Amino acid sequence: MVVASPPPLARTGEKKLLLPKLPTVDLSGPRADVAQQIVKAAETMAQESLGFFARPDHEKKRAGPADPFGYGCRNIGFNGDVGEVEYVLLNTHPGSIAQRSLTINSTDPTKFSSAAGGYIEAVKEVACEILDMMAEGLGATDAEAFSKLIRDVDSDSVLRLNHYPPFLLPSPSSAVDHPAAELKVGFGAHTDPQILTVLTSNDVAGLQVHVDGDVWVSVAPDPTAFFVNVGDVLQAMTNGRFVSVKHRALNVNAAKPRLSMAYFAAPPLNCTISPLPEMVTPSRPSLYRAFTWAEYKKASYSLRLGDSRLDLFKTQQQ
Numbered sequence: 001m002v003v004a005s006p007p008p009l010a011r012t013g014e015k016k017l018l019l020p021k022l023p024t025v026d027l028s029g030p031r032a033d034v035a036q037q038i039v040k041a042a043e044t045m046a047q048e049s050l051g052f053f054a055r056p057d058h059e060k061k062r063a064g065p066a067d068p069f070g071y072g073c074r075n076i077g078f079n080g081d082v083g084e085v086e087y088v089l090l091n092t093h094p095g096s097i098a099q100r101s102l103t104i105n106s107t108d109p110t111k112f113s114s115a116a117g118g119y120i121e122a123v124k125e126v127a128c129e130i131l132d133m134m135a136e137g138l139g140a141t142d143a144e145a146f147s148k149l150i151r152d153v154d155s156d157s158v159l160r161l162n163h164y165p166p167f168l169l170p171s172p173s174s175a176v177d178h179p180a181a182e183l184k185v186g187f188g189a190h191t192d193p194q195i196l197t198v199l200t201s202n203d204v205a206g207l208q209v210h211v212d213g214d215v216w217v218s219v220a221p222d223p224t225a226f227f228v229n230v231g232d233v234l235q236a237m238t239n240g241r242f243v244s245v246k247h248r249a250l251n252v253n254a255a256k257p258r259l260s261m262a263y264f265a266a267p268p269l270n271c272t273i274s275p276l277p278e279m280v281t282p283s284r285p286s287l288y289r290a291f292t293w294a295e296y297k298k299a300s301y302s303l304r305l306g307d308s309r310l311d312l313f314k315t316q317q318q
């Protein structure tokens, strides 16, 4: 059972804000009902996001600049990465959402904070369920070895809303199959640093994953599906049994903007990450040294989007 987060007041302390009652998603109910609730939460969030991105630039800028939280346009991170994308990065704590909503929807901030809060609760449960199944499949002694980090009140999980403006080619064929020169990169190639990413998008194509042989495979858009990425931290915790997936988002030839919503499930900042003991054997010694999530984030911020940060944390023997 997922319940609304208890504190009625924002935690950030800058202003006392009354937090809206969050819609809840009960994952213990009949499967079909649960699925409906999750879809509803995602649809409401998508509507609110599209509403924000449709506002004039000067209004959107009030929710920025991304520091890293808030509204950003074209600039991704702090090291010169750019793309044909505008986005909002949200800290998932209710207090932070309430505060940010004041600039995202100044006429009705609780509409945005309620949609975001409801969606975050729903998608967090989806992430935790998947992580518990992964832990079980890997034979981890602690079945909640991964999900407990996400459920921790201090989890550093974030939600990013990405909006890719429409891009029309002179000829109306699908740009996903066009030569590279005709494609615009929305979000350049990278792996997600956190534990797990749960991503949804509207019905516009753009997401691609990198597979062996240096091939990019397009992921067919499906607004009714979640796309799940293993993040760098999960790669470290599983001692490389799961590999974080390199992916990118292209702006394709579509009359419609693409919207994606990515929930990045992350541990608390002070959490020490190291391979689970069960993943380390004499024939498979530890590939990564222990590090804190704060250390890892700092390394990520100092590098370019496409750089391989996990390499910095490899053990000496390799």
Ligand SMILES: O=C(O)CCC(=O)C(=O)O
Pocket (backbone or CB within 6 Å): 160, 162, 187, 192, 199, 201, 206, 207, 247, 248, 249, 260, 262
């Ligand atoms: O828009 C997408 O489909 C992918 C976005 C992404 O990879 C990200 O936000 O990390």
Ligand SMILES: [Fe+2]
Pocket (backbone or CB within 6 Å): 190, 191, 192, 247
């Ligand atoms: Fe990503």
